[in-house]
Amino acid sequence: MIRINEHYLKLQSSYLFAEIAQRVRRFQEENPETEVIKLGIGDVTRALPEACVRAMHNAVDELGREETFRGYGPEQGYAFLREAIAREDFQKRGADISEEEVFVSDGAKCDTANFQELLGPDAYVALPDPVYPVYLDSNVMAGRTGALQGDRFQGVRHLESTRENGFIPDPPGDPVDVIYLCFPNNPTGAAIGHEDLKKWVDYARENRALILYDAAYEAFIRDDSLPRSIYEVPGAKEVAxxxxxxxxxxxxxxARCAYTVVPKECTGYTSQGEAVSLHGLWLRRQSTKFNGASYPMQRAAEAVYSREGAEQVRELIDFYLANASIVLSQMRSLGLTCSGGENSPYIWVHAGRDSKEMFELLLSRAGVVCTPGIGFGSCGREYIRISAFNSRRNIETAMERIGKVL
Amino acid sequence: MIRINEHYLKLQSSYLFAEIAQRVRRFQEENPETEVIKLGIGDVTRALPEACVRAMHNAVDELGREETFRGYGPEQGYAFLREAIAREDFQKRGADISEEEVFVSDGAKCDTANFQELLGPDAYVALPDPVYPVYLDSNVMAGRTGALQGDRFQGVRHLESTRENGFIPDPPGDPVDVIYLCFPNNPTGAAIGHEDLKKWVDYARENRALILYDAAYEAFIRDDSLPRSIYEVPGAKEVAxxxxxxxxxxxxxxARCAYTVVPKECTGYTSQGEAVSLHGLWLRRQSTKFNGASYPMQRAAEAVYSREGAEQVRELIDFYLANASIVLSQMRSLGLTCSGGENSPYIWVHAGRDSKEMFELLLSRAGVVCTPGIGFGSCGREYIRISAFNSRRNIETAMERIGKVL
Structure with a gap:
């Protein structure tokens, strides 16, 4: 008889974003005249940069001609892209990362969810609260947590990110095995400085812990004093x-393209205490379970590093950051305390009331969709996340409507 | 201290295809004048069908314009593609599969490797021998096997596919929990008939086992009496x-696009014997750990079902099947017994000697790369796999060269 992985049953049956989508759909059906503005899910709205579009077209043409056709690419990604990444995103910023340490994939969601497969079943996991749900859920599915008790899973260390600590938790006083960090943070928008990040690297080195560092929003950093990569901190390659x-x-x-850096020095241990390179394990995992990212998408990603592409990307990010700035000043002018909105596309707003109530209020009275903070963890109970990914007109209209309601 | 998943250490450090690639590279360096012909890895060589290329270009243009831009798609794939798949690949052949049961992804390798995550850690796994290594390795990584003993992992049931059973094993006499089947088979090229497939479906129903049916080579079936989908067998939806x-x-x-069908009736069980729909679990897995296949690739896949696309695909497959036929007759004329080569792009050749020796002989004497059967399991010890994925000229030259050597 085929038994299922019962850890899946520990998860609530639906996913926050699915619940919200359903509620919004119902609202729209009941209020067909209202133009709902969605500042909930963090999805971009502007067209792809021209340089990327051109690179995709060229690559598609290559696949359409026998002389230039390409079949399976390397599971780790093409050298042309890995080299560009290592050079532009790391070496030029003084972080000593080689192309061989870069693994191209079809998404950071997959990578952050899959990486835990390399870790022991009993690893003690530390997660920020609030947190991007994928880190938690993938560990629940793997059996690294106990049951849900109240609104928290047992057996996990929660790193509370609150107004009091500026949404940047300190390392715990006792040892954990693996730590998920995300900066600029989703959902709080907080960006971490060198000193705070160094505390985590030092902690990981002292405890032989592993840091899984999600830098998906790195491009939004405009403050040059902030680290863009954890590898700007000395010693991070061994533990991150x-x-x-x-x-x-x-x-x-x-379009789907992302990458993960696994330095060769980065180490895990057997139960006998023997050191094992995580780079080798991830290479094995990816060669066995993945077949590389789509070729035209890898060419488009390469174009991000061209002069033209870099300029277009900068303009894109500037646009969303200007949106974020509009949201931030409106929220502040309404007397609400916020985090993020600078160096981040997210504004984390202290609602001063239950987050689902605030979500419902903004939807029903202003026709604006935000994300209730509770979906990201207990510490989000009184917060909402507003995303700056939308058109200027929608951002302005949404802020105007919210101004009238609050 | 961060412990690793030690099951990874049970795997030999290298993957068959990587080993071969290395040996071929060395041969090429030492023999720069020989034009090596690669009939090893099963990778296509002809250009994408025009209908697909056009669909990709159109979709890329959509991503390049703000009015038509699309961000995250549904994790399960777009409705336009799921509908086309359900209708053309199943309903038109009398298999009652709905679009909601179709999950689009970026590759069948990922899906066949990931699906085991839904299963209990103690599931007793039955695998053909020879076998596509991904099924085995993903289960080794998940800890469902014992250690490697000789050339087999302990704790796994091997379904021997031999000349005696026409490379189509019968169900075992005792119960197993999950069964991997692949038809037309990789590597043997064998195609299964209705009656033999029905035996497996009946066995799975009797034992409440699960069949993971890999039909990646379905398009190569030209014999209309053969089932193209396991769902052509009554009752299969509950167990496959x-x-x-x-x-x-x-x-x-x-380009990367594939799909998996998980019928809503398909059932697993808790340790208490409660039935759980695997459809719901896979939906949860994909929503949590995957972000959908690349949009232009989904549009290109949709074009496969257009009249023009279907014709172009048929022409493509006809071409490779004609290659296979050339290989098959040459091997037979050399007195070698073969399987496959009809309804399949692979020819499984009984070498009458050690498979690595035969690989080495063909490489060093004929400059032709094949795959040694031992890489697929013990039953491949005296076989080689020849792939028909190449140009007509290369296939003909390779057969000529082999003819001179053997």
Missing amino acids: VEFRSFSKTAGFTG | VEFRSFSKTAGFTG
Whole structure:
């Protein structure tokens, strides 16, 4: 008889974003005259940069001609892209990452969810609260947590990110095995500085812990004093894996391309205490379970690093950051305390009331969709997340409507 | 301290195809004057069908304009593609599969490797021998096997596919929990008939087992009496998941698009014996760990079902089948017994000697790369796999060279 993986049953049957989508659909059906503005899910809205579009067309043409056709590519990604990434995103910023340490994939969601497969079943996991649900759910599915008790899973260490600590938790006083960090943060928008990040790297080195560092929003950093990669901190290569994506950087949410850096020095241990390179394990995982990202998408990602592409990407990010700035000043002028909105496309707003109530209020009275903070964890109970990914007109209209309601 | 998943250490450090690639590279360096012909890895060589190329270009243009831009798509794939698949690949052949049961992905390798995540850690796994290594390796990584002993992992049931049973094993006499089947088979090229497939469906129903049915080479079936889908067998929906791919069908190995069918009736059980729908679990897995296949690739896959696309795909497959036929007759004329080569792009040749020796002989004497059967399991010890994916000229030259050597 085929038994299922019963850890799946620990998860609530629906996913926050699916619940919201359903509620919004019902609202729209009941209010067909209202133009609902969606500032909920963090999905980009502007067209792909021209340089990327051109690169995709060229690559598609290559696939359409026998002389230039390409079949399976390397599971780790093509050298042309891995080289560009290592050079432009790391070496030029003083982080000593080689192309061999870069693994191209079809999405950071997959990579952050899959990486835990390399870890022991009993690894003690530390997660921020609030948190991007994928980190938690993938560990629940793998059996690294106990049951849900109240609104938290047992057996996981929650790193509370609150107004009091500026949404940047300190390392715990006792040892954990694996730590998920995300900066600029989803959902709080908080960006971490060198000193705070160094505390985490030092902690991981002292405890032989592993940091899974999600830098999917790195491109939104405009403050040059902030680190863009964890590898800007000395010693991080031994203890950290970094996830990046072209989704929010260059509008690839529908195109699909991302990458993960696993330095060769980055180490895990057997139960006998023997050191094992995580680079080798991830290479094995990807060669066995993945067949490479789509070739035209890898060419489009390469174009992000051309002079033209880099300029277009910068303009794209500037646009969303200007949106974020509009949201931030409106929220502040309404007397609400916020995090993010600078160096981040997200504004984390202290609603001063239950987050689902606030979500419902903004939807029903202003026709604006936000994300209730509770979906990201207990610490989000009184917050909402507003996303700056939308047209200027929609952002302005939404802020005007919210101004009238609050 | 971060512990690794030690099951990874049970795997030999390298993957068959990587080993071969290395040996071929060395041979080429040492023999720069020989034009090596690669009939090893099963990768397509002809250009994408024009209908697919056009659909990709159109979709790329959509992503390049703000009015038509699309961000995240549904994790399960777009309705336009799921509908086309359900209608053309199943309903038109009398298999009652609905679009909601179709999950689009970026590759059948990922899907066949990931699906085991839904199953209990103690599931007793039955695998053909020889076998596509991904089924085995993903289960080794998940800890469903014992250690490697000789050339087999302990704790797995091997379904021997030999000349004696026409490379189509019968169900075992005792119960297993999950069964991997692949027809037309990789590597043996054997295609299964209705009666033999029905035996497996009946066995799975009797034992409440699950069949993971890999039909990635379905498009190569030209014998109309053969089932193209396991769902053509009554009752299969309760016990079978089917994997399909556009890779070999329409040349998408570099483009990346595939799909998996998980019928709503398909059932697993908790340790308490409660029935749980695997459809719901896979939906949860994909929503949590996957972000949908690339939009232009989904549009290109849709074009496979247009009249023009279907004609072009048929022409493509006819071409490779004609190659296969050339290989098959040459091997037979050399007195070698073969399986496959009809309804399949693979020819499984009984070498009458050690498979690695035969590989080495063909490489060093004929400059032709094949795959040694031992890489697929013990039963491949005296076989080689020849792939028909190449140009006509290369196939003919390779057969000529082999004719001189053997």
